[in-house]
């Protein structure tokens with residue numbers, strides 16, 4: 220299943236909320252996210268399986284033994300291909316011998332097959348795997364290829380959840396090509412496109428957070444929705460920034476947030492985007508804090 | 517956090533003191549105070565912070581991170597190469613450039629083994645770019661390795677002209693009959 224929507228629309232929030240209901244009975248929920256400023260092959264896939272291995276290491280010795288045998292059966296003599304990409308797997312399998320050198324095209328096919336076998340070991344009817352890959356708009360071509368391979372493999376109990384910013388994926392994007400090839404192979408992926416918050420939703424949200432009266436909240440909700448288009452992140456950050464600006468204040472005696480009149484907030488004008496808000500908020504930090512955040516970014 | 521502390525040349529106490537306002541402001545989230553990792557509250561915040569750096573400063577930071585990670589144990593080799601590559605324009609020492617070229621060859625070969633051919637081509641291209649002048653006489657093995665691997669990968673990626681050009685260059689400069697095959 221694919222969840223789509225622009226940045227801040229709530230994709231990550233909604234897919235993560237599936238964790239409980241999907242794992243309530245049995246199975247594994249593993250997740251990884253592709254990074255916007257760092258492209259290393261398979262990063263999200265590696266993160267997800269690294270977490271799975273860590274979880275499995277806590278299981279009984281008997282189960283681990285069975286897993287070690289299953290992995291050996293499924294991967295031998297090419298286990299090294301997996302441990303080179305996901306080194307944590309070695310903690311279960313032990314060190315793996317080097318693989319035979321093949322020609323370039325055979326190497327591609329071999330890797331695809333070995334990875335499919337690897338996933339089959341975990342994703343079984345008695346313990347299905349939910350693999351969440353977030354921010355596919357930043358995925359590398361190899362990860363997308365791998366995804367396609369998993370989606371067309373019928374011999375595993377895997378639910379693949381993907382989320383991406385559809386407005387940042389154009390016709391030339393590798394994800395578009397991958398989805399087109401998947402469709403050619405007869406694979407389909409149901410999609411869920413997230414809708415913006417309505418004025419009513421935002422009204423409710425403002426009432427819940429500020430304890431404002433229905434009328435006060437209505438005026439602000441209307442203004443906020445016109446500025447943000449109902450994008451949840453934008454709504455949230457706009458309200459925070461206006462509180463920071465001192466235009467909304469917490470009244471301790473009344474125990475609620477107040478704003479003198481809407482005109483003041485309206486006079487601030489519309490903000491173009493969440494990014495503009497964030498740039499402004501960073502600008503208010505002192506140099507040391509900002510430089511540290513830049514280094515972390 | 518350890519990398520950021522080293523980069524900023526500060527103790528972890530000082531680092532946390534600097535980060536606290538950003539945590540309070542909801543810009544970053546930490547599992548606990550002094551936790552070894554924290555994350556940006558949203559990718560847009562990371563984007564704002566990253567893009568607020570001048571390109572030159574950005575490259576310098578990547579290079580510094582790459583040099584730190586290069587010395588550290590247990591780091592993902594792809595991560596080291598990525599960081600150094602982002603700052604490669606600022607590397608002046610010929611030996612360091614050569615070493616990075618080798619790292620790109622290695623990373624590319626590793627990527628090829630796991631069918632990550634687009635990524636591999638990127639590493640080979642940067643490896644070739646980092647070669648010194650007169651590469652065939654200055655560092656024959658590395659130059660040959662890059663041409664061969666890049667040539668094969670271009671072929672897998674169906675970029676046949678590029679593949680032919682790389683293989684032709686390798687053949688023209690190869691020293692032995694065996695290598696000319």
Ligand SMILES: Nc1ncnc2c1ncn2[C@@H]1O[C@H](COP(=O)(O)OP(=O)(O)O)[C@@H](O)[C@H]1O
Pocket residue numbers: 224225226227228229230231232233451452455558
């Ligand atoms: N339906 C919603 N109502 C209120 N807040 C929401 C809703 N959906 C998302 N949010 C909040 O909006 C912010 C952005 O959501 P996120 O899932 O990170 O967006 P995306 O992954 O699409 O960029 C988060 O703080 C999240 O908690």
Ligand SMILES: [Mg+2]
Pocket residue numbers: 230231232353354
């Ligand atoms: Mg997200």
